[in-house]
Amino acid sequence: MFSKKADEKEVERPVGQSSASFSDAPIHSGDRMRQTAANLIGLYYHQLTEGCGEKDCTNEFCASSPRFCLRDIDKNVAAAKALELFRCKNPLCNHLSLKGKVIQSVVSPTSGGKAESASSCISTGKQKLDMQMSGTSGGAALASCTTSSSFSSAGKKTEKQRKLDSVTEKYVNDVIGSCQSEGSWRTLIRLIGSMFYNPELLMNSFLKEPTEALTKEDIRSMEVDEDKDQDDQEGMVPAEGAESEEDTDNEETDMLYGLKDGDGGIAPTKPAPSQHEGVTLDLESVRRVFGRLCLLPDTDFQSAFVNGLLNLSKTLETDLQAFNVLMANPNYINIFLIVMEIPSLDSIEFLESATPYFCKAFRLLPISCQAQLVRIWSTYPADRLRSMVRSIQQLITVRIISTSWTRSNIVNDDEPIAGAAKLMKVLYYASIVGGCLDAPELVAAEKIQEKETEASIQELMQGAILHEPKERTPPKEDPLARWLGVRPIDCREPLVANEDFVNESLSDALEMDKDYTYYRAESSSKFTFMYHSFLLTTSVKNTGLFFDNRIRMMNERRSAMVQNILIQENLSPTYLRLRIRRDHVIDDALVNLEMIAMDNPQDLKKQLFVEFEGEMGIDEGGVSKEFFQLVVEELFNPDIGMFTYDDETHTFWFNPMSFENDGQFTLIGIVLGLAIYNNVILDIHFPMVVYRKLLGKLGTFEDLKFSHPSLAAGLQDFLRYEGDVADAFEQPFCIGVRDVFGSAHTHNLKDGGDQIIVTNETRKEFVDLYSDFLLNKSVEKQFRAFQRGFQMVTDESPIKMLFHPEEIELLVCGCKQFDFEALESATEYDGGYTKDSQVIRNFWEVIQEFTLEQKRQWLQFTTGSDRVPIGGLSKLRLIIARNGSDSDRLPTSHTCFNVLLLPEYRTKEKLLERLLKAITYSKGFGML
Numbered sequence: 001m002f003s004k005k006a007d008e009k010e011v012e013r014p015v016g017q018s019s020a021s022f023s024d025a026p027i028h029s030g031d032r033m034r035q036t037a038a039n040l041i042g043l044y045y046h047q048l049t050e051g052c053g054e055k056d057c058t059n060e061f062c063a064s065s066p067r068f069c070l071r072d073i074d075k076n077v078a079a080a081k082a083l084e085l086f087r088c089k090n091p092l093c094n095h096l097s098l099k100g101k102v103i104q105s106v107v108s109p110t111s112g113g114k115a116e117s118a119s120s121c122i123s124t125g126k127q128k129l130d131m132q133m134s135g136t137s138g139g140a141a142l143a144s145c146t147t148s149s150s151f152s153s154a155g156k157k158t159e160k161q162r163k164l165d166s167v168t169e170k171y172v173n174d175v176i177g178s179c180q181s182e183g184s185w186r187t188l189i190r191l192i193g194s195m196f197y198n199p200e201l202l203m204n205s206f207l208k209e210p211t212e213a214l215t216k217e218d219i220r221s222m223e224v225d226e227d228k229d230q231d232d233q234e235g236m237v238p239a240e241g242a243e244s245e246e247d248t249d250n251e252e253t254d255m256l257y258g259l260k261d262g263d264g265g266i267a268p269t270k271p272a273p274s275q276h277e278g279v280t281l282d283l284e285s286v287r288r289v290f291g292r293l294c295l296l297p298d299t300d301f302q303s304a305f306v307n308g309l310l311n312l313s314k315t316l317e318t319d320l321q322a323f324n325v326l327m328a329n330p331n332y333i334n335i336f337l338i339v340m341e342i343p344s345l346d347s348i349e350f351l352e353s354a355t356p357y358f359c360k361a362f363r364l365l366p367i368s369c370q371a372q373l374v375r376i377w378s379t380y381p382a383d384r385l386r387s388m389v390r391s392i393q394q395l396i397t398v399r400i401i402s403t404s405w406t407r408s409n410i411v412n413d414d415e416p417i418a419g420a421a422k423l424m425k426v427l428y429y430a431s432i433v434g435g436c437l438d439a440p441e442l443v444a445a446e447k448i449q450e451k452e453t454e455a456s457i458q459e460l461m462q463g464a465i466l467h468e469p470k471e472r473t474p475p476k477e478d479p480l481a482r483w484l485g486v487r488p489i490d491c492r493e494p495l496v497a498n499e500d501f502v503n504e505s506l507s508d509a510l511e512m513d514k515d516y517t518y519y520r521a522e523s524s525s526k527f528t529f530m531y532h533s534f535l536l537t538t539s540v541k542n543t544g545l546f547f548d549n550r551i552r553m554m555n556e557r558r559s560a561m562v563q564n565i566l567i568q569e570n571l572s573p574t575y576l577r578l579r580i581r582r583d584h585v586i587d588d589a590l591v592n593l594e595m596i597a598m599d600n601p602q603d604l605k606k607q608l609f610v611e612f613e614g615e616m617g618i619d620e621g622g623v624s625k626e627f628f629q630l631v632v633e634e635l636f637n638p639d640i641g642m643f644t645y646d647d648e649t650h651t652f653w654f655n656p657m658s659f660e661n662d663g664q665f666t667l668i669g670i671v672l673g674l675a676i677y678n679n680v681i682l683d684i685h686f687p688m689v690v691y692r693k694l695l696g697k698l699g700t701f702e703d704l705k706f707s708h709p710s711l712a713a714g715l716q717d718f719l720r721y722e723g724d725v726a727d728a729f730e731q732p733f734c735i736g737v738r739d740v741f742g743s744a745h746t747h748n749l750k751d752g753g754d755q756i757i758v759t760n761e762t763r764k765e766f767v768d769l770y771s772d773f774l775l776n777k778s779v780e781k782q783f784r785a786f787q788r789g790f791q792m793v794t795d796e797s798p799i800k801m802l803f804h805p806e807e808i809e810l811l812v813c814g815c816k817q818f819d820f821e822a823l824e825s826a827t828e829y830d831g832g833y834t835k836d837s838q839v840i841r842n843f844w845e846v847i848q849e850f851t852l853e854q855k856r857q858w859l860q861f862t863t864g865s866d867r868v869p870i871g872g873l874s875k876l877r878l879i880i881a882r883n884g885s886d887s888d889r890l891p892t893s894h895t896c897f898n899v900l901l902l903p904e905y906r907t908k909e910k911l912l913e914r915l916l917k918a919i920t921y922s923k924g925f926g927m928l
Contacts, residue, residue, distance in 0.1 A: 037322055043092055044082035049075070052093035059093050061085060087322075167195055167205035169285040176292065185296075189304050196308025199315055202338060203331040206289070208282045279376055281334040286341050294343050305342055306354045312339070313357035320364035333372060336362065346391035351398045359395065359419030370426050371483050377427060378434030382495040385434070389427050389496055393503055396420050396535075400505040410511045411529075412518060417506075418527040421535060425480060428501055428534050433486060435494035442698060443490055450696045453784075457791045473796050476519075478531055488534075489695055489805070492702060498534065498804060507537040516547040533802045538810055539871035541802045545811075548798060549677050553607045560606070576606040578627070581613050585630045590667050597670070597792060604670065604793050608678045622895030625864030628671065628680050635668050636684070642668070642782075648710060651687045654779040654786070657738075662785035669789025672812060677793050681814040681867035689775055691805040691812075693783060694790055699775025701767055708774065715767045724760065731758045733766060735773070749773060814867035818855060820847055823873035831882030833902075840880065842908040846915060854919070861919040864895030886910075890918040 044061075051057070051064030060067045061081075070081065172191070179188045195202045293301050316335065339358060344350065365373075377385060399417055403409075411417055437443075481487055488498075510529060518526035533541050560572040576596070580588045596603050610627040636643055636652055642660050643652040654665075675682050689703035705712040721728065733753030734746045748754055749769040758766045776783075803811065824844050833840055850858065856866040862878065869875045876898055883892065883901035891914060892901045905911040 037086065040092075041082050041086050044085045044090070045078055047093055048073070048078045048081055048085075054093070057093055059091070061090060062093050064093075164194070164201065165204060166201065166207065167191070169206065169282075169289055172289050173292070176296070189301065192301060192304040193308055196305070196312045199312060199319065199332070199335055200329075202312070203329065203334045206282050206285045206334075206338070207280050207331070279337075280331055281337050283337065283341070286338055290341055290343050302344060302347070302349055306349050309339060309342065309350070309354035310357055313354065313361045316361035317357070317364060320361060333369060336365075336373060337376065340388055346394045348398075351395050355391075355395050356399065356416030356420075359392070359417075359423055360415045361419070363415065363419035363422050365422070367479055367483055370422070370480055373426050374429045374433055374480070374484060377430035378432075378495075380430070380434070380495075382434075385427065385431060386496045386500065389424070389431075389500055392420050392424050392427070393501075396424075396503050397505045400503075400509050405509050405511075407511065407514075410514055411506065411509050412511075412515060412527045421527075421529065421532045424501060424535060425532055427496075428488075429480060429484060429486070431494040431496040432488055432491040433484065435491045437486070438490050438492070438697075438700075442700070446696055446698055449698070453696075453787065453791065454795075456788065457795050475796055475798050475800060478801060489692070489697060489800075501534045502537055503535050504537060506535055507540040510536070510540060512540055512543045513547060516544050519544075520551070530798070530802070537871070538803070538807045539875065541807070542811060542870050545676075545797070545799065545802060546679055549679070552605055552796070556602060556606045572600075573603065574606065576603055576608045578608070578610045579613060580610060580627060582615075582630070585627070586634045586667075589627075589631055589671075590663060593667060593670050594663060597666075601792050604674070605677070605796075608674060622864040622897075624678060625680055625895060628675055628682055629860075629865065631671055632682050632684055635664070635671075646708070649687060649707065651685045651707070653687065653707065654782040656778040656782065658782065662781070665782050665785035666789035669786040670792060671789075672786075673790045673793030676799070676811050677797075681865050681869060682812055683867060684812055686809075686812075688805055688809065691808040693775075694787060694808065695800055695805060697805075699771065701771040703775055704771045711774075715770065719763060719767060725763055726757050726759045729758070731766070732756055733758060733762075733769070735770060737778075747773065810870050814865075814869055815872055816868070817872065818852065818868060819873050820844075820855065823876060823878060826874040826876070827878045827880060829880050833880060833882050837904075839902065839904050839911065842905070842911050843880070843902065843915075846908065846912050854916075857919040858915070862893045862895065862900050863898050888914075890914055892918070 047059070047062050048070060049063060051062050051068075052059070054064055055066075057065040058067065059065050060069050062068060063071075070078075073081070172188075175188050175191055179185045195205060312335070339345075342350075345355060377388075380388075396417055399414060399420075400411070403414070405411060506529075515529050518528040519530040529536060530544060533544075536544075557574045560574045563572045564574075578589065578592050580592075593604075608624050610623045612623065612627075634640070638645055640660065641655055642658050642664060644655050645652055672682070672684070674680075687703075687707035689699045689707050692703065693699060699707075701712065701715070704715070718725065718729070718731075725731070733749045733756045735749065737745050737747050746754060749766065750756075799808070824847075827835075829835065829837070829840065847855065847858065859868075860866040863876060879897070879899045881899060881901055883889070883903050885904050886906045887903050889903050891903070893899060894901075903914075905914065
């Protein structure tokens with residue numbers, strides 16, 4: 001490789017630094033920052049331990065002051081306090097005297113080996129703090145902290161390079177041409193090193209040329225907009241009560257941006273207008289430069305880039321922790337844009353060293369800067385954004401598979417993975433913002449409806465009789481989504497498919513119980529993937545939801561027990577108990593659940609126990625499964641008329657002409673919520689629009705394509721008709737409907753619609769109104785009751801934050817793929833059976849020969865449900881246990897625990913006959 005033999009004799013390099021890295025690098029502003037910080041901390045330490053020497057000093061943090069509050073402290077405490085005073089920008093004493101002592105000597109990499117004492121930086125250090133407070137660029141102030149003598153010893157070549165304030169595409173091309181003529185690439189490699197060694201140089205490179213075409217009116221308009229943005233930002237008040245995911249010790253940045261770094265802290269209710277909104281970087285120029293470097297013959301610059309990014313990342317981490325660099329210079333964001341354009345960022349050389357450090361530094365970015373990157377990257381082509389996603393996914397996967405994870409060393413503790421997850425979140429929202437978003441007026445209408453629904457649920461949940469109102473805990477919201485003012489569900493077609501963000505290796509390695517603990521502990525400094533659920537599989541997210549539901553159940557049980565102890569009466573049940581007659585399932589369920597909802601709706605969030613009268617089954621999960629199955633079969637019976645069945649899509653839809661009252665629809669909503677809450681899969685077939693509406697969306701023409709495909713196809717042809725639709729169809733703004741008795745009626749889609757003919761200009765409005773009527777207005781009464789029942793159980797659940805509508809369907813209905821080979825591989829055996837036992841081999845041969853309907857019957861008999869859980873049949877944890885020697889006994893099962901008790905039948909034929917009889921005639925529960 002060329003970079004390994006370049007410039008071996010020119011300069012002395014630090015140990016471990018390759019020749020491709022930056023032997024003649026210009027003075028690094030990050031080094032000056034660190035030097036200044038160290039000097040100032042030394043001054044604070046001196047002030048705390050020895051004082052300024054003035055007897056009348058009024059500084060309470062000065063040892064010379066009569067008001068000094070930290071006397072007799074040891075050196076360790078004084079050092080910690082000095083660091084705290086530095087972070088808080090506490091003023092130094094004006095009369096501070098070093099008494100001829102050097103507080104701290106720092107050897108600058110650019111000072112030629114000369115040490116500088118803290119005394120040389122006291123005035124400029126204060127100046128630096130003042131300039132940072134006023135938002136002034138700190139480059140000049142920090143540079144003044146280094147004495148002129150420290151530069152002089154660096155030599156003429158360094159002095160010349162120090163004057164290079166920026167790099168342009170033309171400059172790089174000139175250097176390439178010069179290197180080609182000289183036959184040596186050393187100058188170009190040094191240039192690459194210099195750029196990445198000096199963040200100040202990098203962020204000011206490849207800037208857009210100032211436009212000369214602006215008129216005076218344009219300039220005035222820009223000035224007015226800037227003034228307005230500044231006024232808006234000054235008048236903005238951050239909201240309270242946001243959750244904190246982690247603490248990055250970046251308190252100054254938190255105050256300046258109104259939000260703690262990471263996924264928590266204080267967040268404004270809407271994004272603040274940013275003075276850095278415009279992109280100053282010429283991205284096309286950067287790409288052309290990188291592209292030309294990759295095409296140079298017989299040259300590999302990858303080592304220079306790797307070493308450069310490694311050094312740059314460490315500097316970025318220091319800058320973001322200790323200095324408000326993003327406020328001091330708006331071009332600082334350009335560094336992250338340039339890095340993400342580096343070719344081969346997903347190569348193993350980058351993944352093993354430089355990229356992890358870059359992600360670690362990225363984790364410290366304030367959320368406002370993350371939002372700015374979202375807006376910039378959302379303008380990228382889909383292929384480019386997908387390539388960036390693939391690079392970071394590869395980093396996560398490489399670190400996952402190359403590390404041995406244990407219960408004490410978990411994924412959450414890996415800072416590069418946490419930083420990569422933060423970066424992936426920015427790319428995820430960039431994909432959403434740049435994708436096909438719903439119309440703003442539609443989103444506004446949905447938000448109004450959502451507020452009305454929440455108010456209704458809140459009133460209902462607080463309306464319990466003889467119970468103290470309980471403060472409702474609203475589900476947590478992703479801070480970046482709140483800052484951007486966008487929800488993932490608002491985007492139908494993102495630039496990058498949601499599946500491309502899922503990392504199965506990460507999902508397999510994640511300890512979800514610990515991750516959920518970090519999510520629940522709002523004051524925890526640990527990183528949690530619950531705020532980055534787009535990276536996880538549906539199965540793992542369902543595990544997180546399971547923990548959330550179980551903890552909520554335990555909290556409700558504990559509250560009931562405390563209440564019973566205090567009032568010394570057993571008035572509050574500790575479980576949600578339902579006593580059901582098998583012949584009156586709907587009546588008993590409706591009466592029980594309605595009484596509970598009226599008395600205390602919070603009881604719906606307790607653990608469910610179902611008891612069938614006259615049966616001895618104890619509910620450990622299996623009885624509840626059968627209860628849900630019976631309720632669903634009854635409620636979706638076409639004879640009842642609550643739902644209509646579509647033969648084309650094989651789904652149910654709300655019957656707008658149903659005679660049933662709201663209570664029945666509320667019941668099915670409660671049943672759906674209870675099923676998710678108690679981790680039970682139902683045999684329900686709704687179109688996707690139902691799950692979108694449950695998450696707060698309104699049905700549109702796009703949803704009609706899946707719920708009513710034939711009608712949607714006709715309307716699509718109507719939209720594409722090339723002739724005059726008014727003459728060809730004479731369609732007014734009204735449609736035909738039938739009432740419950742079959743009589744035909746017309747319904748105006750808008751006022752006077754029967755008198756208004758649809759034209760080419762208004763046909764889209766007609767289609768939108770038609771879709772709105774079918775999916776929203778015609779079933780508004782029924783769906784509101786249904787949604788109310790669902791929200792009564794799940795109003796505090798993180799479902800909206802964790803799942804897409806397609807995943808909600810999986811939660812309710814389970815998977816559709818019956819993979820019995822996976823079930824056989826995952827099955828465990830007990831009582832003397834093994835996978836090689838003859839009866840076990842006969843058993844699986846019989847199961848594989850079953851028809852699909854017989855396989856579903858067997859699942860129902862063994863597990864209490866014929867549905868496949870999320871993640872496939874391998875997640876069932878089936879156990880087959882020996883139940884005696886060969887006999888005429890039928891197989892039995894414990895559906896609560898997925899245990900099949902199988903006698904050791906001698907022949908395959910007998911096993912088949914006994915098993916078929918068991919699964920065909922099984923009903924009810926008994927004691928063995």
